[in-house]
Amino acid sequence: MEQRRVAVGLMTQHSAAADRRADTARQLQRRPLRPAQPQRPEPVPEPEQQPPHRQRHAMQEETQAFYLRHEDVTQVLRPIRERPWSSSGFGSQVWVLTVRSLRTVFGDFKLVFFGLLQPVVLLLLFSQVFKGVGSLPSVSVYRTYVNYLMPATLVNIAMTTAMSSGVGLLAEIYTGFIGRLRAMPINMLSVLVARTLSDAVRLAVQLVVIVVAAVLFLDFRPAGVLGITAATALSVVAGWGLGWLFVAIATWQNKPETMQAVSFIVMFPLMFASNAYMPVQALPGWLQLVAKGNPLTYVISAERELSLGLPIDSALPIALALVAAAALIGGFASARNFRRTR
């Protein structure tokens, strides 16, 4: 043990090793430790061609050279009593993590492109496949099926994003990055808040793109800028609130596959057993009952009223109350499940 310590100590003695260091540096120029730099013109001796004892010698030299090259490491790594900065607050943790998520999401061109394309394709499909629904008396008052469908699409996208919040959180747990945060002096709730906030920003961008696309290409006619802005804002709030439910599911069970399955089971009935694609009156009797109890029906109604300039009825306050309830329940459940310790 002592010997080892002495050896390390010797290597740190700058003056004593000065000329040897110059030699080693020159050797390093020829045989870089890593990465191998092919542009160097000098012929590099192949380590395989050297006899074994020479090889070992070369390895020792490399190790030594490594130490010498890193003689300043000491200053950088040495533990100190007082850090030049104090620990961060909750707000700045949320901010730093949110910005990080957004940079990751928007830094990947392919991800952004297909993420934006997906709802447009869905809208295109639904608007054509269900075109006949437009002739139903309770839909024809909206003039076209797109006008009827578009507010529901805003909610559909919000649901998809909410679902991806849960999946995204699980993926992050899976990479181990969140495991690192667990051993750091930060509030773990900031991870969840940052996740839902950055997804809400992503959602807002998606919604703006699809509204513009629908107006330009599908003859969607919202009542006015104010109305469609309010509808978009409601969708962002709904996506954020519902996101907490899916985050709660993600913290409750820890497998991405299960998460996906649970999410689809939650999402598809909620979307289809509602007034999203068909008026409630056109559904079979038992499904009408389900649709009337479905929280999404109220959110979609509120979206229609806001975006198409219809009279605002009780749907909007009910929708807001439901979203708030989802956020609260989801928030509490995730905070309880997403503890630092297991």
Add this chain to the structure above:
Amino acid sequence: MERPRIEVLDLGKSYGQVNALANVTLRVGAGTVLGVLGHNGAGKTTLVDILATRGRPTTGSAKVCGWDVVKHGDKVRERIGMTSQFVAVDDGMTGRDNLILLARLLGANARQAKARAEELLEAFDLVDAANRKSSTYSGGMRRRLDLAASLISRPDVLFLDEPTTGLDPASRTDVWGFVERLAADGTTVFLTTQYLEEADRLAHQVVVLAAGYVVASGTPDQLKAGIGKRHVMVTLASSHATFHAAAALTRHRLSPVADAKLCTVMVPIPEAGDIAAVVRALDSARIPIQDLKISEPSLNDVYMALHRSGWNSDGWRSAS
């Protein structure tokens, strides 16, 4: 004398009926490397998780830097660095951004975080790769980035959970160099490993965990002297030659174990440690040697020896 940086007293952790840790007691001082040896499932990671405040002990207590890991987790987290068994960096970001992000989370402002990231990139030889996404890094580079990330806050205690598993020899040597440096500068390093060689090279103190129990502890030399034995493994031309070799070695007062199928003879090296005695014995009997290997004591030997001395997979067979 300074307080120990890590104090573990009678620590236990059970998941339902399964005991992951039992009766673990440790003390580790400043600037000491503690090597925790054990096979998969021995309880190494469970122990690290409890000390790094990521898991709660079922029984007993643990203090890191004088703070109780359960009651004062925040204080502990401010003083430790942690490198998990699997590299935990954000692959969607560059190496530099990874370090800046974590420094910001630790409270540094943008300028301080950048300065700290540059220092660490330099120290861990990652300057050239700093602007590349960490997903493009090699295994060794990822581990160096991981280590750099765990040192941002200049921790007093660094936990390294199997830091060299899956690394090539050169990268392994790098990691060893950093650990030696850190310990020399006063950092307490809590290192888990499956490799006896690694513990031998780095650790001042070694603890062997098996099925959640500490089955041996001491300096590496103490452990090896008490447990491991070096062997010479000789390979011969035929099974016939193998028997002759075994006979010749026995005449020279060695204790060979012959394997006629594999044509090998295993000879424990005697206390005096004269390996040439094996060669002389075979040479004087004019038996040609095809191959000769010296096997160092392995973790396996340690385990087998411990097993024979009273430990089994359920814990201690008998009270000592």
